[in-house]
Amino acid sequence: MPFDLRRFPAFDRLLQETLKKYPLSLPNISRLIDSLPVNYQEGEVYPGFGGLQVRKLRLPLKEYGLGKRKGLRLLCLVAPEKGQIVPLMIYKKGEFASESKVVAEARKLLAALLSELAPR
Amino acid sequence: METKTASSLDAEMEQYGRELGRMVQTRDLLGDLLWIYASHPGLLARNRRLLEKMRLLMEVRCAACPDAVCIARFYPGLVAIRDSLAAIYRKSQQSFLLAPLRGSLDRLAADWDDLVEDCALAKDREVRRLIFQIADAL
Numbered sequence: 179m180p181f182d183l184r185r186f187p188a189f190d191r192l193l194q195e196t197l198k199k200y201p202l203s204l205p206n207i208s209r210l211i212d213s214l215p216v217n218y219q220e221g222e223v224y225p226g227f228g229g230l231q232v233r234k235l236r237l238p239l240k241e242y243g244l245g246k247r248k249g250l251r252l253l254c255l256v257a258p259e260k261g262q263i264v265p266l267m268i269y270k271k272g273e274f275a276s277e278s279k280v281v282a283e284a285r286k287l288l289a290a291l292l293s294e295l296a297p298r
Numbered sequence: 299m300e301t302k303t304a305s306s307l308d309a310e311m312e313q314y315g316r317e318l319g320r321m322v323q324t325r326d327l328l329g330d331l332l333w334i335y336a337s338h339p340g341l342l343a344r345n346r347r348l349l350e351k352m353r354l355l356m357e358v359r360c361a362a363c364p365d366a367v368c369i370a371r372f373y374p375g376l377v378a379i380r381d382s383l384a385a386i387y388r389k390s391q392q393s394f395l396l397a398p399l400r401g402s403l404d405r406l407a408a409d410w411d412d413l414v415e416d417c418a419l420a421k422d423r424e425v426r427r428l429i430f431q432i433a434d435a436l
Contacts, residue, residue: 184436222412224420225356225369230433234416247408253419255429260436266429271408277418284419288428295435 181215181256181263188290189265196250196268202241207250207268210237214263218256231256232266239270247271253284266291307351311375314344318382322389334386338399345406352376352413356420369421376417380410 193211197204221235234253236246253267267287274280318341321334352372387403390396419425 222353222416223357224416226420226426227429230429232420232429234419236412247405247412251412251415255433257433257436260433262436264432264436266432271412277415280415281418281422281425285422285424285428288425288432292428292432292435295432 181218181261183212183215184262184264185211186264186291186294188287188294189268192287193268196270196273200239200242200270203239206240207237210235211252211265214254214265218254218263221252221254229259231258236271264291307348307355308372308375310348310351311372311379314348315375315378315382317341318379318386322382322385334396334399338402342402342406345409348379349409349413356416369417373414373417373421376410376414380407380414383407383410 193207194204197207218231218233221233224232224234232253232255234251237250237252238244238246239249248271251267251269251271252265255264255266257264267284269280269283274283317337321337356369383403384407387400387407390400390403
């Protein structure tokens with residue numbers, strides 16, 4: 179099934195911010211994100227989302243000698259019924275001190291994405 | 299069948315967690331450190347097996363699971379294993395005798411940390427609610 183990639187400004191801002199320290203990796207990571215409609219089955223699947231798929235990909239920062247384990251985490255939403263893939267969140271592994279901080283950041287970012295999607 | 303699989307995985311994780319806990323408690327004595335060395339290959343093999351089972355469980359249940367109750371059930375055990383592995387890794391940083399194990403312990407701790415992060419996100423009600431809302435609004 180062909181998917182359309184839907185990128186939101188909040189995600190792109192986060193991508194720029196996350197890669198500030200790793201500018202050489204920006205083209206490569208952007209290319210990987212653009213290829214999501216083809217590689218949508220990659221990554222770990224989160225349970226409990228019914229017909230939706232929430233996946234997490236581990237992306238290396240090869241230009242800085244960082245493999246997948248120490249690289250970036252990209253969370254994306256695959257919505258088959260809508261034929262869309264949405265990158266939701268990206269962060270560097272170890273950027274947050276604990277999983278509760280990752281969750282807090284995810285809440286903030288998802289709320290921002292939602293407000294861009296359905297402006298009040 | 300699925301319940302049986304989950305129960306045996308539960309038990310396996312609990313036992314693994316207990317053994318890691320014993321490793322964390324070891325003193326910085328040659329005998330204890332040698333025990334860690336002797337346990338290391340088994341640790342790697344069991345770790346890989348457990349991680350694979352957990353990931354498979356998450357993927358297989360993905361379509362059917364109406365919420366994240368299954369994840370919440372495993373979550374404390376996952377955190378305990380991750381924390382123990384991180385503690386053993388820190389131990390290896392303090393003892394030069396354990397230095398050769400540092401790389402593999404770091405990798406083990408990182409893999410479990412990823413799993414803990416995934417589960418923390420997947421079971422968070424607010425995150426789930428927002429994701430469903432985004433999907434609806436697309």
